[in-house]
Amino acid sequence: MFKKWTLHSWIIAFCLLAVSPIQAQKLVPAPPELAAKAWILIDAQTGHVLVESDADVQLPPASLAKMMTTYIVSNEIEAERLEETSKVLVSDNAWERGGAKTDGSTMFLKPRTEVSVLDLMHGVIIQSGNDAAIALAEHISGSEIAFSDNMNRQAQLLGMTNTVYMNATGLPAEGMVSTARDLSIIARSIIRDHPKYYSIYAKKYYKHNNINQPNR
Structure with missing residues (x-):
């Protein structure tokens, strides 16, 4: 089961079912009443949507942009x-x-120090570290603005047609939006394309600079 990142507006859940989409529909109960403004439940193996609510409404993605x-x-x-x-x-x-x-959420990085890519990946995924996300973006693309252009190109390649990224963190920015459906696409892509790094999402804690933080 993919970790459910639940924010004020989102719930995205994934169900790994060893049955056909038709059988899966029979197994899923009636849509629940949730406080989230938009949500979606899909079969992570097939991408089949089981239940959804306002899954195409554009909202700020917040930390889910870090996916x-x-x-x-x-x-x-x-x-x-x-x-x-x-x-x-x-x-x-x-x-x-x-x-x-x-x-905001942080990995507690120290400025002008060097940290490995893998450590920063843990900091982004487990600690939702904004500092780690920015550091990686700058390292790969030279600036966070250039990296956000890369994010938007990748979103289009994946079919995330209702998403616009403005930064690598999900911090509030005018014009940055996504939908529950689009976020389910990137989440499923992580599971499918990068199972090694997907496994990091299951870790409960990560320590950096002697600060042990729980999975956010």
Whole structure:
């Protein structure tokens, strides 16, 4: 079962069923009443939608935008343009916009230090670290703005037609939107294309700089 990232507006769930879509429909109960503004439940193996509510309504993706960030990093590693052990320099910008001085989720990176790509992946996936996401974006594309262009190109390739990314973190930005359906596409793509890194989502804790944080 894919980790359910539940924010104020979203619930995206995945069901791994060893049955046909028709049988799956018979197994799924009536749609529940949820507080989320939009939600969707799909079969992760087939992509078949089991139940949904307002799945095409555009809303700010918040930290769920980081799924695309980690997907692109995984693509770069698989293409051998990046290595897990590659060292990434944490910029002052990554620290100022996503570090300990902010009110957002952070990996507690120290500015002007070097951290491995794999450690940063853990920081993004488990700790939802904004600083880690920005550091990776800058390392891959030179700037977070350039990286967001990469995110949008990848979204179009995957068929996420109602999504626009403005940054690598999901922090509030004018014009950044997605839908429950589109987010289910990127989540399923992670499961299908990068099972090795998908396994990180199951980890309960991750420690960096002697700070142990639970999975968010």
